[in-house]
Structures are given as structure tokens and as C-alpha cells.
Amino acid sequence: MFKKIMIANRGEIAVRVARTCRDMGIASVALYDPTDSTSLHVRLADECIQLTPTPGSLYYEEVIESARATGAEAIHPGYGFLAEEPDFIRACDAAGIVFIGPPADVVELLRDKITTLNKASAAGFATPPHSKRPFGGGEIEALRAEAEQIGYPLVIKSCRGGRGHGTRVVRSPAQLENALNQAQAGSAAVFRDAQVYLERAILPSRYVEVQLLGDKHGNLIHLGERDSSIQRNNQKIVTESPAPYLSAEQRAEVWTLALQIARLFGCYSACTVEFVVDEQGTFLFTEIKPRIQVEHPVTEMVAGVDIVRSQIRTAWGDPLTIGQDDVLLRGNAMQCRIRAEDPTNHFLPSPGQIGLFRQPGGPNVRVDTYAYSGCNIPLRFDPMFAKLITWGRDRPDCLNRIRRALEETFITGIQTNLPLLQQVVNDEHFEQGEYTTEFSRRPLSSTHTPEIELRDLAAIAAVAYALRSGAARPTQPEQLRSGWHRSSRIIPG
Secondary structure (H helix, E strand, O other): OOOEEEEOOOOOHHHHHHHHHHHHHOOOEEEEOOHHHHOHHHHHHOEEEEOOOOOOOOOOHHHHHHHHHHOEEEEEOOOOOHHHHHHHHHHHHOOOEEEEOOHHHHHHHHHHHHHHHHHHOOOOOOOOOOOOOOOOOOHHHHHHHHHHHHHHOOOEEOOOOOOOOOOEOOOOOOHHHHHHHHHHHHHHHHOOOEEEEEOOOOOOOOOEEEEEOOOOOOOOEEEEEEEEEEEOOEEEEEEEEEEOOHHHHHHHHHHHHHHHHHHHHHHOOOEEEEEEEOOOOOOEEEEEEEEEEEEEHOOOOOHHHOHHHHHHHHHOOOOOOOHHHOOOOOOOOEEEEEOOOOOOOOEOOEEEEEEEEEOOOOOOOOEOOOOOOEEEEOOOOOOEEEEEEEEOOEEEEHHHHHHHHHHHOOOOOOOOHHHHHHHHEEEEEHHOOOOOOOOOOOOEEOOOHHHHHHHHHHHHHHHHHHHHHHHOOOOHHHHHHHHHHHOOOOHHH
């Protein structure tokens, strides 16, 4: 087994990998940016290397040189951009360093979203209608003609895809040009590639992803499915497993489809096959993420499998320790992404120093985070700094637990999206499992505001009003009115 692994990522996933390395008796090396020096992964790793940020650089040479200098035998990319950079994977191979993930050829193929869709479609798998070529800058007329052929509504996606960047939904021709400019600008800023493609938007729909694990010996298993339909700005905020609306037959169907598609592309290690589900219940393949995902803890809670440990073992060359018949999916799990942003002010990022961070606890509650009381949330990174995950024996049990856990979570010093998450999990449509990808476009309706809570809020408001009113009318202390301070200045005669 590896003796030392470098973690080429930051944040909560770096903490997650460092802890698994410690559990396995493997030394870990953390990389960090100067603005991120207070992050928990820097404190937990056995060694730390500070990177010198260079605009437009993905640190290929510096990361590999750091791995060599520290004696790291392998690099775990987390779910950062290096996880899907075939040039970086090839550079690792050339340096004799094991990349923990699929090989460069597989990653390169899956990064080409149009080729991936075309190959899956040619093999007989259902896919959304999509453009057959990418579009760069200055091709608005060609793209407009393609859009008319595909039909509205449609979605503009970055050819590099993933993470919601460079993705825009277009519901009418009048929105196309503005959405195109935004999508290309977002894609260029994040991926250094402005090329986009079009895909027919299935509205309303549901977003289902199947977690897979594979090894270098041809073994491939699924760990069930997750639903990630509830999103904001094309990024998932609430995920649960299993998907509450699927029948047993549909669930078996999507598992089989995911395994077949992954084998078509030669996937192994941890990967996720993603689908949209239309109103008729048809599964339409959209893409494969050849890396661990932000939502992996949901699957771990339901399947009882350590996905990061499996990644490390299969990268070493070991076969999977379990087969498909050994996978036992139990209960329900939910995850909320906690982000440093202000829901009351257009979701503006809220970086800064956390004052107090009180985490929830109790049975079957998990918090993945790089933050703690006094930690700094940097401006230049994604505002997500924690994930709250709960498990229950069934969906109502899990839902009650995540509601309680969100209420227990207390964070000062920065603004967070906790109020939004509480509204989501208390929404009647979410409670009934009847939500779709259109969930965020309608007002949230909460049916869970108990009378006792309203009473407490009224009392808090009354006390706050009294304190504020008292502070506005300054009074002179009794000691000053007695004259003792004036008498003390009298000089004896």
C-alpha cells in the first residue's frame, strides 16, 4: 500500500481524504494557498506545502514537483479541476506518480461532452437532443439556427462541463444571446475554454445520478442512486438517496443503465453516471463524472462503503473488496451544502472570519467541513465550506433528523444559506418527495412553524425591541448624581 499521498485539492474534501489516509496508516501531504492557511486540512495533514498562485495556471509542474520533494507516491485530486485534466494525469504518469482516478484516455473522452453523448446514443442509450458540434465566440447566428432545430427550452452547457459553471437555461429565443454570452464567459473564466454546446432542456424533470465503483480487474458495481434535483444557479444544494419518486422497477432500470454506460467508456475507480428523468419516467443519459463528487457522503451513509478508501485501494491495484451482491442499501440519507453567501442579498458571497461555529451532533449526523470557530473563509474559492448529512431508517426519520440538525447549526461572523436550507427541508413538496428541477422557481411553502416557535420568536422580538429602545435613551448613573466624584477633587486647606 502507498506510504504517502498528496492531496491536490482544498476544503472539506481535502479534510475527508486526509482522515481516510490516517485511518489507513498512510501519511498525507496537503497543498494550500496563502489565503487558505487556516483551513482544517492544513492542520490535519502530516505535511503541508504552500503553492504560489499564478493567474490562469493549474499548478501542474508545482504540484508534481512538490509530490517528488515530499516523497508522495500518489496524488488524490479530490473533486477539483485536476481530477478531470488528462494532461495532468499524463504528467503524473510520466513522473512515476500514481493518479488516484481513471486513466487519462478515459477522462479525456468523458470531458468531451458531445462525443460522449454521441457514443452513448449510437450504442442505443436515450439522450436529450443536442448539438452535434461545439460553438465558440462570434457564432451566434449558427447557434441560433441550431437552437431552432433542437427546440426550446434548451440549455447552454460548457463543453468542459460540470460544477454548474458555463450552464444557462434558455426558455425563449429572446434570451439566447444574453445567455450565450454569460455561458461562454463563465466557461472561459473557470475552464479556460469558451466553447459551448446546446442540449434540449427537459422541463420539468428530475436529476438522478448513480454512484459506481470499479477496479483495474474489470469489476464494476453500483452503490445506488441519488437525487440532486434541488439546485440554485445550476449547483446542487440538497441531495438525497434513494430518490423518493422511483419505483422498484425504475430503480433497477437506472442501476443497470449506469453500469452498461460506464462499461461502454471503460470507467473504473469512483465515477458517477448522470441522468435526467422526464415526466414519462424515461431516463436520459447526460454525462459521466470520472471523479468523486461532492454528494458522495449520501451514498456512503446508505451503502456503508468508504468510497475514498476504495479509490485508494483500487489505485494501488487491489480488486474491490465487495461484489454487487454484497452491497446492502439501508435507510435514507440527505445532504445540505452550507455556503458562505447571503440569501437575502442576491446570494452574494460572504467571506471572512467565522466567529462561532457550533456543529450539530447526535446519532447518524455527519458534518464534512474545513471550517471551525475562528477559521477564515477565503474570497477566491467556492463559498461552500460545509456539508451536513443525516441518515434515517426511512425518509420521514431522515427528514426529521436533518431538520433538527439544521436548527442546531449555529454560525456567526459570516452570512450563510442556512435559512434557505431550512425552508427547503420544511417545504411541503419536498416533504412529499414531489419536487422537480423547477423547485427553485416557485415560492417555498413551509407547513412546519409550530405555535411554540412563533411564541418564542415574539418574545425574542419584544426583548430585542426593549434593549434597542433602552439604548437609545442614555441616563446618568446614580453614582454620578450623588456628587462623590466632585468632592474627591477638593484639596484640603
